[in-house]
Amino acid sequence: MDTFLQVLIAGVTMGCIYAFVALGFTLTIAAAGVVNFSYSEWVTYGGFFGVTLYSIVGLPLWAALIGTVILCVIMGYVFQWVVFRPLEGRHFLTIVTATIGISVSMGALATLVWGPYPLTLPTFFGNGTVEFGGISFFPHNVLIIVLAIALISVLQFCLTKTDIGLRLQATAQDPDAARLMGIPVRRMRTFAYCLSAGLAGLSGFLVAPLFVVTTTMGFGLMLKGLAATIVGGWGSLKGAVFGGLIIGIVEALGATYISSEYKDVIAFLIIIVVLLFRPRGLFPERIAEKL
Amino acid sequence: MTTQNPSRGNLWRIIAFVVLIVLAIALPFVLKSNYYLGIAHQALIFIILASGYDVLLGFTGLLSFGHIGLFAIGAYTSAIMVTSTGAPFMVGIVAAAVLTGLIGFLISIPALRIKGHSLTLLTLALGEVIRLVIRSMEWLTSGSHGISNIPRPEILGYSFRQAVPLYYLLLAFAILTILFVWRLRSSRFGRAFNAIRDSEIGADVSGVNISAMKMLAFAISAVLAGIAGGLYAHTVRFISPEFFSLGLTIILLAMVLIGGRGTIIGPVIGAALLITLPEALRFVKEYYLLAFGVAIWMCVLLLPDGLAGLGKRLFKRARAST
DSSP states (O other), X not given: OHHHHHHHHHHHHHHHHHHHHHHHHHHHXXXXXXXXXXXXXXXXXXXXXXXXXXXXXXXXXXXXXXXXXXXXXXXXXXHIIIIIHHHTTOOHHHHHHHHHXXXXXXXXXXXXXXXXXXXXXXXXXXXXXXXXXXXXXOHHHHHHHHHXXXXXXXXXXXXXXXXXXXXXXXXXXXXXXXXXXTOOHHHHHHHHHHHHHHHHHHHHHHHTTTSOBOTTHHHHHHHHHHHHHHHHOTTOHHHHHHHHHHHHHHHHHHXXXXXXXXXXXXXHHHHHHHHHXXXXXXXXXXSOOOO | OOOSSHHHXXXXXXXXXXXXXXXXXXXXXXXXXXXXXXXXXXXXXXXXXXXXXXXXXXXXXXOOSOHHHHHHHXXXXXXXXXXXXXXXXXXXXXXXXXXXXXXXXXXXXXXXXXXXXXXXHHHHHHHHHHHHHHHHOHHHHOGGGOBOOOOOOEETTEEOOSHHHHHHHHHHHHHHHHHHXXXXXXXXXXXXXXXXXXXXXXXXXXXXXXXXXXXXXXXXXXXXXXXXXXXXXXXXXXXXXXXXXXHHHHHHHHHHHHHOTTSSHHHHHHHHHHHHHHHHTGGXXXXXXXXXXXXXXXXXXXXXXXXXXXXXXXXXXXXXXX
16 A cells, blocks of 8 residues: 555656646647647756756756746747747648757757766755655655646636636637637737746756756657647647646556556557547547647 | 659659669769668668658658657568578568558558547557567567677578678669559559548548558558568668667658658658768767758758759759740
8 A cells, every 4th residue: 555655656746747748738739739849858958957057057946946947938939939930820740840850959959068968956855755654755756746736726727717818718729710809819829838838847847856867858758748648638738737647647557566667658558549549538629620 | 743744754754763773783883891881771771661651651641650660560570580480581571571561551440540640649659669569578579689690681592691782682672662652653542642642531522442542551651661671680680679769760751851752752862861961970960960950840841842842843943944
């Protein structure tokens, strides 16, 4: 039972990270129909920005976190003008290959700037574990879970209850109708890109202490995020959160109780099974296909 | 797509094809070292692989990210058969082609129901599962150590151990592939593929059997991937799961896109270019990757028909001005 709880906590932690990644990935799909395969590098850059601000600039950890998110938001803003605007409304194949190209270049640039060797980022609470009720866990995991709950609730509130959130939803559902209603679609998309990039920075920073920061760090996370978007339903924000949690938990349980060797296969098997039997995911968007 | 006078356009194409073959036959007389011939071997294998991928991506408009998985299955099938049972090379290649063709056919069945991004992600997952299963099935594939000392091809007692004979063997396979794909494109199957790519509903109402045609496209490109995989195993003589990663999928995609999708010459140019360039620019590897990524991006935006499309446009403009 104790092992089970411990595995569950680890699974939920990774699930929250996957949920962040899937959420950021889904935001640009929902708001602008842009499938951003360079998202993996955004996450990687989040980790590298964190390491740079903490170890080289010498900021305290919390300031490094805020700095990382700000840098990533700026990156997202620049990206929208350089990369995304020419791609909006294009065919899926065009968008995917263009962003893959960007991703290859960003990966090479990261190797040039930060070198090929893995870097590390400490946690807020040192390396010790905390014992609670017979199970031991890292406080960093709890921080991730708490942050995820807080952020996702805020996001949920903002998207459904505030003016800007409703405008964003309207843009996602039908950009032309939204424009006719006087919603500044361009500005809404800018907001979505920046939010998406901020989430990438946050996930990169938070996941860094769990692994090491390498140039390939974001890629594995993006694949899990993709699995989460498939499970949750393509373009559905709610689906992204639940999909991420499901992938994280199933993966942790599977690795412990079935086979640790096949851990990486689990997420891909979930993609295949869901696509075969529930192609629209578990929480499908009610709007018709936008791509 | 076609020029105003199709027979004259075809004549030009046949002349260009013959010139290319003559150049390819003459190449070993220029490239003396085994290192350069090794690069040429790789280029020929990837020409086969990219031509097969173009049947799926360029002809039929289906974006698969799992093609390298089929390439890997082809390589492993042939390598395991030849090294562990001592089967002859041709048996290994045929087995690789049959098995990958069968798997390609099986993949196409669920792929018929899903489209666009779902298809791409399904094939991505399948390709990764294939790679990870190969890595984990140590009793058969010796896991991440890979299989080494795969013998070079030998057909009816004639050994292709030396680099130059091997080059001509691979060239023969590549030429057969190109001729096959060329013939396929102008056949009624090729026209059906193009119709599906341009408008699936339009093709459907025009009487194209969408399901059968998609299955055929998957199976043909899978068989070519299997043959290329088998040839790769016997040429490089060492295979390991790490080689068949998603990175290679991106390179394959770039070969077809930069060369020009939906054309015959495009994948040939793309494969030759993207195999030789990294070798030539090895000393600036990271800068090469930086430029490679930007090239994919720019190519998609500015040259949607790739280098082949650019060549065709320039050729037409030159003829129009005279």
